[in-house]
Amino acid sequence: xxxxxxxxxxxxxxxxxxxxxxxxxxxxxxxxxxxxxxxxxxxxxxxxxxxxxxxxxxxxxxxxxxxxxxxxxxxxxxxx
Amino acid sequence: xxxxxxxxxxxxxxxxxxxxxxxxxxxxxxxxxxxxxxxxxxxxxxxxxxxxxxxxxxxxxxxxxxxxxxxxxxxxxxxxxxxxxxxxxxxxxxxxxxxxxxxxxxxxxxxxxxxxxxxxxxxxxxxxxxxxxxxxxxxxxxxxxxxxxxxxxxxxxxxxxxxxxxxxxxxxxxxxxxxxxxxxxxxxxxxxxxxxxxxxxxxxxxxxxxxxxxxxxxxxxxxxxxxx
Numbered sequence: 339x340x341x342x343x344x345x346x347x348x349x350x351x352x353x354x355x356x357x358x359x360x361x362x363x364x365x366x367x368x369x370x371x372x373x374x375x376x377x378x379x380x381x382x383x384x385x386x387x388x389x390x391x392x393x394x395x396x397x398x399x400x401x402x403x404x405x406x407x408x409x410x411x412x413x414x415x416x417x418x
Numbered sequence: 419x420x421x422x423x424x425x426x427x428x429x430x431x432x433x434x435x436x437x438x439x440x441x442x443x444x445x446x447x448x449x450x451x452x453x454x455x456x457x458x459x460x461x462x463x464x465x466x467x468x469x470x471x472x473x474x475x476x477x478x479x480x481x482x483x484x485x486x487x488x489x490x491x492x493x494x495x496x497x498x499x500x501x502x503x504x505x506x507x508x509x510x511x512x513x514x515x516x517x518x519x520x521x522x523x524x525x526x527x528x529x530x531x532x533x534x535x536x537x538x539x540x541x542x543x544x545x546x547x548x549x550x551x552x553x554x555x556x557x558x559x560x561x562x563x564x565x566x567x568x569x570x571x572x573x574x575x576x577x578x579x580x581x582x583x584x585x586x587x588x589x590x591x592x593x594x595x596x597x598x599x600x601x602x603x604x605x606x607x608x609x610x611x612x613x614x615x616x617x618x619x620x621x622x623x624x625x626x627x628x629x630x631x632x633x634x635x636x637x638x639x640x641x642x643x644x645x646x
Contacts, residue, residue, distance in 0.1 A: 398506050400452075400461040402423040403431035408551040408561050409544050411422070412592065414435045414514040415523035416449060417468040418442035418475060 422540055429548060434465070436510035437522050444475035447498075449507045451480040454497035455489060463487040516587045529569035529588045569593060 399412075419432050436453070438445035448468050455464035467483040468475065484494040497503050514524070518531070525532050528551070532543045547568065554564035572585035621640040623629070631638075 398456075399433040399435055399510075400456055400465075401431055401433045402419065403426070404428050405431065406561055407426075407431035408429055408555070408565065409426070409547045410431045410433060410528055410565065411540075411544065412433045412435060412526045413419070413523055414437035414510070414519045414525075416436065416438040416442055416445040417452070417465070418439070418445040418448060418472055 421537060422544070425541070426544065426548075430544060434461070435514060436507045437514040437519050437524065438507065438511060439522060446507065447480070448475045449510075450498055450504055451483070451494075453503045453506050454494050454500070455484065455487070457497045457500075457503065458489050458493065460487050460489060464489075513591045516591050518587075526588065526592075528565055529572045529585055529592075566593065 422430060423432055436449040438449045452461055452464045452468060455461055464483060464487060467487060471479065471483070480498070481491055481495065484491050517526070518524075525534070527543050528547050530543075530547070532540075534540045534543050550568055551561070551564045554567060555561055559567065566589075569585055569589055572588070574585060621642075623638070623640060
């Protein structure tokens with residue numbers, strides 16, 4: 339297999355201190371928590387609520403039953 | 419529908435799609451109200467209110483229903499005018515048009531139009547489809563692929579008089595959520611429903627007209643009708 343030579347002008351990524359690694363992990367952890375708190379799991383997770391995804395339809399269709407059900411009954415109707 | 423969902427549990431998914439008929443003047447505002455309630459996780463609660471009060475679907479009622487089911491009414495009012503909410507209803511309607519929906523309710527089981535109207539009829543259709551999908555999954559096909567295969571097996575009906583154009587539209591616009599022009603820019607929000615007619619008519623009842631009940635009843639219902 340052919341070897342690829344490393345260009346001489348690329349700075350090597352070695353020499354990162356333990357403090358830097360710990361700090362980066364902490365920043366990612368806190369950011370993830372805040373993002374999850376802001377945007378994650380805000381809706382009703384019940385299957386009788388809005389579908390997050392569906393086998394047979396757009397994601398917005400109100401649905402009963404799991405998204406991976408083997409049979410999908412899709413109903414088009416109105417309220418009047 | 420709740421009974422079917424309870425009976426089949428995780429083997430059945432029931433999806434609600436909007437198809438407000440044009441000649442039902444309050445149908446689209448009602449559909450938008452349910453979509454706005456869905457934004458707060460209460461589609462079904464609003465749907466029950468709308469079905470229970472189908473005779474009173476004026477815009478003022480929607481706000482009252484929103485309050486009764488515990489919605490943030492200010493947010494609900496805002497969502498009623500949200501182009502995304504209106505767009506969800508109109509996309510459903512447009513998809514319905516594509517797959518041949520012409521009246522309500524129209525139902526499809528894994529892409530097959532069904533005409534069942536009672537519980538046993540629904541169960542028969544669902545059981546048939548369930549057996550077909552399970553026969554495929556028993557051979558190692560993933561459930562999602564089995565469902566797709568069942569939809570792909572729907573015969574294409576080339577008869578232009580038949581309202582169901584066939585499987586391709588269903589696959590494209592329902593299963594695969596294909597692009598469809600339902601933009602609110604081209605479809606401005608609907609006008610508010612007409613106010614409830616509160617006109618009081620003086621219905622003349624002549625002596626000898628067919629009637630039931632005493633002449634001095636506190637309430638009189640006058641029916642003007644024919645036999646066809």
